[in-house]
Amino acid sequence: MDLFLSPEESAFRDEVRAFLDAELDVNLRRAERLNPCFIAHPSYGLKWQSKLAKKGWAVPMFPPEYGGPEWTLTQRYIFDQECERQGEPRFRTQGIKMLAPVLMRYGTPEQKSRYLPRIVSGEDVWAQGYSEPGAGSDLAALRTKAVRDGDDYVVNGSKIWASMAHESTHIFSLVRTSDTGKKQEGITFLLMDLKTPGVTTRPIKSICGSHEFNEVFFDDVRVPVANRVGEEGFGWEVSKYLLEFERGGNPAGGLLRAWHGKLLRLASELGADGKRAIDDPVLATKFAEIGCDIDANDMIELMAMSKVLTGGNPGAIPSSVMKIERSRIRQAISELAALVVGIDAIRWEPRRPFTDLPEASEIEEERIVASAIYFNSRSQSLLGGSNEIQLEIIARDLLR
Numbered sequence: 456m457d458l459f460l461s462p463e464e465s466a467f468r469d470e471v472r473a474f475l476d477a478e479l480d481v482n483l484r485r486a487e488r489l490n491p492c493f494i495a496h497p498s499y500g501l502k503w504q505s506k507l508a509k510k511g512w513a514v515p516m517f518p519p520e521y522g523g524p525e526w527t528l529t530q531r532y533i534f535d536q537e538c539e540r541q542g543e544p545r546f547r548t549q550g551i552k553m554l555a556p557v558l559m560r561y562g563t564p565e566q567k568s569r570y571l572p573r574i575v576s577g578e579d580v581w582a583q584g585y586s587e588p589g590a591g592s593d594l595a596a597l598r599t600k601a602v603r604d605g606d607d608y609v610v611n612g613s614k615i616w617a618s619m620a621h622e623s624t625h626i627f628s629l630v631r632t633s634d635t636g637k638k639q640e641g642i643t644f645l646l647m648d649l650k651t652p653g654v655t656t657r658p659i660k661s662i663c664g665s666h667e668f669n670e671v672f673f674d675d676v677r678v679p680v681a682n683r684v685g686e687e688g689f690g691w692e693v694s695k696y697l698l699e700f701e702r703g704g705n706p707a708g709g710l711l712r713a714w715h716g717k718l719l720r721l722a723s724e725l726g727a728d729g730k731r732a733i734d735d736p737v738l739a740t741k742f743a744e745i746g747c748d749i750d751a752n753d754m755i756e757l758m759a760m761s762k763v764l765t766g767g768n769p770g771a772i773p774s775s776v777m778k779i780e781r782s783r784i785r786q787a788i789s790e791l792a793a794l795v796v797g798i799d800a801i802r803w804e805p806r807r808p809f810t811d812l813p814e815a816s817e818i819e820e821e822r823i824v825a826s827a828i829y830f831n832s833r834s835q836s837l838l839g840g841s842n843e844i845q846l847e848i849i850a851r852d853l854l855r
Contacts, residue, residue, distance in 0.1 A: 464529055471537045478506045484542045488820055489809035491663045491827035493545070493838065496808060497622045500546025501577045514551055514575050521559065521567070522575045528761055539709030540716070549618070550574040550581035554627050557644075557697045561685045570646070582620035582649070584628030584671060585694070587613060593844075594629060594694060595638045599673065601630035601645065603680070603687075608632070608645065610653075610676040616838075620656050620669040625649055629690050642690035646682040653677075663831035665807050698774070698840065707781045708753040714788045715749060717821055718742065722795045724818055732795040745787050752780045772852050775845035782835035782842060789825075789832040796825045 460468065486499040494500070507513040515531050517523030526534070539545075555574055558567055573579040590596035599612025610630055620626060626647050633641030649656070653676035659668040685693045722733035722742065732738050759773040793800040799822045806812060809824055836842045 460529070460533075464533065467530055468533045468537065471534055472541075474510060474512075475537060475541045475543070478510075479503070479541055479543060483544055485814070485820070486810050487542045487544045488817065489812070489824050490544070491809070491824055491831045492661075492665050492667045493831070493835070494548050494618060494667070495544030495546045497546070497580060497619065499544040501580070503544045504546055504577045508575060508577070513547075514555070516552065517555065517571075517575075518559075521555075521571050528757075532757065536709035536712070539707075539713050542713065545710070549583050549627075550579065553583065553697050554581050557627075557684060557693055560696065561644075561693055563681075565681070566646070566684065579625050580619070580623045582617045582623040582626040582669075582671070584614040584617055584626045584647075586616045588615055595642070595691070597629055597631060597642065599628070599630050601632050601643060601678070603632070604677075606680050607677040608643075608680060608683070610645070610647070610673040610678055612673050614671045615668075616659070617656075617669045617671045618667060620649065620671050621658060621666065623649060626671060627684075629694055632687050632690075639691040640688055642694070643687050644684040644690035644693040645678050646684065647673075647676065647678050651676050651678070661831060662833065663827040664803075664805065665827070665831070667831075695771075707777070708749060708756055711749045711752065711781070711784050711788070714785065715742075715745060718745075718788055718792050718795065720818060721792060721821060721825075726797060738791065738794065741787075741791050745784060745791065748780065748784050748787070752777065752784065755780070772849050775840075775848045778840065779836075779842050779845050782832075782838070785835050786832045789829040792825050793829045796822050799823075800826050800829070802826065 483499055483503055487495060490496070495503075504513055511522075511524050512534065514521070514523050515526055515534050519525040524530075551574055555571060558570055562570070570579060574581070584599075585594055585597075587597050587599060590598065597612075599610065599614065601608040601610045608630070610628075612630070614626075614628060617626065626649055628645050628647055629642050630645055631641050632643040635641065647654070649671075653674040655672040655674070657670040657672070658666050659670060661667045684690075719733065719742070722738065723731055725731060733742065755773060755777055759770065759777065762770060762773075802823070803826060804812065804823055809820075809827075812820075812823070814820075815823070
């Protein structure tokens, strides 16, 4: 792969930068700077998605027949890198980057025509209903049941860690439609409207103090059979395909570099003792090691993304490797940031969201949010399947 930009690609990068300079306003940048979570609050994320949609850039990974801009892999990579580096609200996640590829591959024509345009516009906001109490990374152990009743399924059970479900309109969920055979064989993939009678959402406050996760309960919830993606009992295959996009279907290099850059700014500031943390050889070495890890992650991402561009999926091993590395790098950055800010790392600001705080300098706001980011990053090795599960996937694929 040629790692040098052509004149045309350089011109595209300049076009992206000009758009971001014009449209990514100070409020959106501040919202992302003060966001300790892995996803932006919809009040900011949807505003940014609307701007991208007007430009035709809301879904860079979509093929043109579904509203995508028909970019090359390099253009997609440039776009994501520039957006992350300039601090866009991270919102192109569960609907755009996870459910949409599933609908394109397994959805009916009616499902594609109904849901994909509403995902692009932001009219529908999707949560993920995979994990359950007692069935987290082991999805095959799920117990939420769906019983066929005429043209509906009647769903009973619960899901946990449903990110932003309280701000979402819909949820895609795995349910058990059969208890016979292997436990993976009785799973079905359903699309549900969160306003359906019998659906209850209960908040879970995360360790960083934010309301990011939720429990979702289903009590005799009727879901049309038309909302099933794939055949009944085929949900395990659908879910595995989705997880490859969750774990490896989009680059994170730009985001990691943005955090790395914030860390450098913090480390370059004079502390109370009149010294800069970056001048400490131990901290400087750790900073350089993280930069090398980000470079290595970029190479893995480019290989996986090239598979997607040619019509494939990222692949189980690259997806799991990227998931592990992203969580490890993010945690390393947050740990080093906590060391750099020193005593401020134990300062706890209880107000949420942080955007409600009086405005301060960028450096001061980054110091305020540093401890919350540190605590939130602990969840990265669990989100999307624990790192232990990823290692098992890698070992199983390599040794079979």
